Ligand SMILES: Cc1cc2nc3c(=O)[nH]c(=O)nc-3n(C[C@H](O)[C@H](O)[C@H](O)COP(=O)(O)OP(=O)(O)OC[C@H]3O[C@@H](n4cnc5c(N)ncnc54)[C@H](O)[C@@H]3O)c2cc1C
């Protein structure tokens with residue numbers, strides 16, 4: 021229970037309009053995008069400048085109150101669900117300033133609550149490019165992206181959020197400010213705490229500012245779509261493209277069930293018999309793009325693509341890529357609950373992983389549709405179910421257990437980009453080692469002696 | 482209905498539709514209310530969760546939930562971009578109805594919806610008594626939009642800059658119209674909507690002028706009531722059905738090919754909600770509402786699709802017009818290209834797009850009355866986009882949006898006029 025006096029303190033610090041204590045308001049911060057049981061926090065506070073953010077953390081630490089930082093609440097692993105009913109949620113959507121976009125030195129400085137797409141648009145206005153583009157970019161925050169090390173469609177060529185993180189400022193559990201990295205390309209001053217904060221899921225500190233790398237935008241791009249009647253051929257085509265020394269910016273994959281479901285919905289006339297579709301985009305210098313596209317087309321044909329389509333213009337590309345854009349929306353419409361996984365395997369293991377996914381779904385009598393980022397082996401098997409049907413949902417949980425076993429056996433990972441949170445914490449040791457868990461817990465305890473920062477997430481504390 | 486358990490049980494009827502929400506949070510990007518407050522309880526995901534919690538008896542405070550549900554423009558932006566296509570508007574409407582049945586309708590709303598808007602005679606009388614007195618109360622805002630403000634009534638109207646009521650409403654000017662349709666011709670029922678009848682009479686006149694120009698026979702009976710959306714969005718289904726009944730009776734007296742309105746909200750209500758709620762009334766209303774809904778068209782869509790109005794090349798010195806997509810017009814009815822074509826049909830004007838043309842302007846009908854501060858804040862973003870477009874005129878296909886745009890532009894002292902696309906087209910005829 022949080023005391024009335026503390027609530028008054030927060031109101032004095034942040035203004036009444038930034039302290040939410042009513043039951044209805046608190047209930048709306050009890051969930052995120054993960055399919056998990058909600059937990060209602062004791063209070064929700066919204067600092068509107070970074071100094072207030074630090075004071076909030078300090079006040080909570082001094083009072084021994086658990087805290088969970090929340091950006092847009094779109095993570096898929098429960099990272100923003102409060103640990104217990106004493107938790108105070110700290111919102112970052114009052115911290116939305118883009119402090120600097122430096123076109124000469126190619127970096128930007130932002131507060132944690134800036135929305136990814138707003139930031140990318142502001143950067144694009146200055147004719148620069150911020151590549152990480154998670155599917156949630158229209159609402160996700162930079163703070164959330166950093167804390168989850170979010171990826172996106174451009175991961176294969178451009179990397180993920182951590183590859184753009186040059187420097188960071190964060191408050192440790194006690195409210196002390198910590199700084200690491202800089203505006204320079206090179207910086208070895210002290211430990212690489214910047215790297216440590218990436219994908220820390222709100223367990224090591226509260227990010228208050230980030231320095232992000234920008235790159236020049238590609239001058240041209242070209243898209244291709246290929247259809248395969250055999251998964252193995254599609255996978256070999258993916259390997260072949262990389263072997264031909266072409267690194268597409270996007271290399272997306274749709275499985276048969278996804279194609280059929282999308283076609284049912286859009287009546288777009290997709291190849292319903294196809295085992296897989298690949299959607300590929302190459303970008304860069306115009307001449308290079310032409311060469312790369314020609315090489316990709318050759319590789320696709322060599323690997324028995326039954327059809328290769330090269331859209332003539334942006335409008336045609338938009339139409340062809342509709343299938344990829346509609347994949348999640350369509351799958352999500354099929355059944356009440358959509359469980360979106362992101363087990364990731366080495367590229368060459370995609371056919372093995374796909375076979376395992378479909379076998380497991382059949383074994384547990386579940387429907388699954390799989391799409392994802394073929395270029396980096398990051399698949400999104402999406403289980404369609406109804407969480408209110410306890411029997412069915414139990415089967416989903418068992419299927420996911422088995423899925424992770426396979427991913428680990430194939431030398432892959434539990435999560436390519438959606439994070440561990442509480443959703444996947446129990447599998448951590450299987451992929452890593454007992455020592456990894458203990459080391460991480462000791463690290464946490466040293467940095468957060470009262471165990472207040474998102475305590476139950478990741479490895480626990 | 483007086484116990485919470487019963488309330489919860491009634492809400493459980495919505496459970497299937499609420500469970501369809503995958504909690505992706507993507508509605509945050511488009512929700513005007515969330516844009517203004519940044520509060521999760523204001524976005525569809527938050528509201529759906531609260532309704533669900535009330536249904537599952539996890540929250541015991543229906544007033545608080547009703548309050549949250551009221552903080553919504555019912556603009557449908559969330560639904561239009563919701564990946565799993567949750568029927569958010571239906572859930573909100575039905576939840577408002579159930580919750581209001583439990584806590585009771587606000588007494589002012591009750592008076593307005595059940596008495597004033599359902600009894601056109603009384604409404605018209607009140608408005609006519611009111612109109613000549615306006616001079617005493619309202620003061621000219623001295624702006625491009627021709628609005629007035631009401632310092633004396635600040636306590637009630639806030640600092641709104643609104644159009645004065647017309648001295649003579651449309652239906653008084655014209656009386657009942659029922660033109661004969663020549664063989665092979667087209668006959669339409671013209672439904673001006675409350676605002677077209679009483680506030681934006683010039684706009685409604687422009688519509689009649691355009692219809693005459695195209696030799697379309699018009700049916701416009703006196704005695705039409707409100708379409709019912711204000712009552713419905715306040716959860717007053719009974720009030721809405723009363724109004725719909727008056728309209729159905731009048732509109733079923735004469736044969737016509739299309740029912741045409743200049744108001745996106747009226748069109749959407751007639752097409753989507755009349756058939757739905759007529760089911761509850763049963764009897765003749767079911768067939769009447771279905772038939773009328775099928776014939777109902779937004780006037781821009783009618784001009785382009787039926788009368789084949791086309792855009793022409795703009796003159797060299799054409800005035801720049803930017804178009805605001807009203808939520809009902811674009812997101813509910815899918816009408817977006819047609820009004821732009823109607824504007825482009827007049828060579829003296831050309832369309833210049835603004836950023837976020839389809840982002841809600843913040844009016845939201847009676848939302849504006851109860852949450853004026855938020856409404857203004859949302860409107861300011863729209864105003865900035867309008868002004869940044871460099872247009873001299875902003876056009877929109879819904880009188881409620883026109884009112885909102887005039888209010889924000891007037892407050893900012895901007896020299897941008899607000900017009901309906903049909904007014905622009907009518908100028909050249
Ligand atoms: C439809 C959909 C598509 C998605 N697509 C992708 C995708 O393509 N790639 C991908 O990687 N992810 C994707 N995601 C997952 C999710 O959007 C990302 O993880 C995103 O980075 C979360 O951002 P957020 O602002 O919502 O963070 P939140 O969910 O609010 O928070 C995520 C974590 O970060 C922590 N955190 C937030 N702010 C701070 C801060 N200032 N300091 C410290 N910790 C903080 C939180 O405590 C929490 O642990 C998708 C999700 C959805 C719903």
Ligand code: SF4
Pocket residue numbers: 501502503504505506507508509525526529559562563564565566567569
């Ligand atoms: S966009 Fe739709 S599914 Fe996603 S959170 Fe909003 S209402 Fe739910």
Ligand code: SF4
Pocket residue numbers: 511512513514515523524525528552553554555556557558559560
């Ligand atoms: S209808 Fe409009 S205001 Fe209401 S929740 Fe949806 S987007 Fe927000």
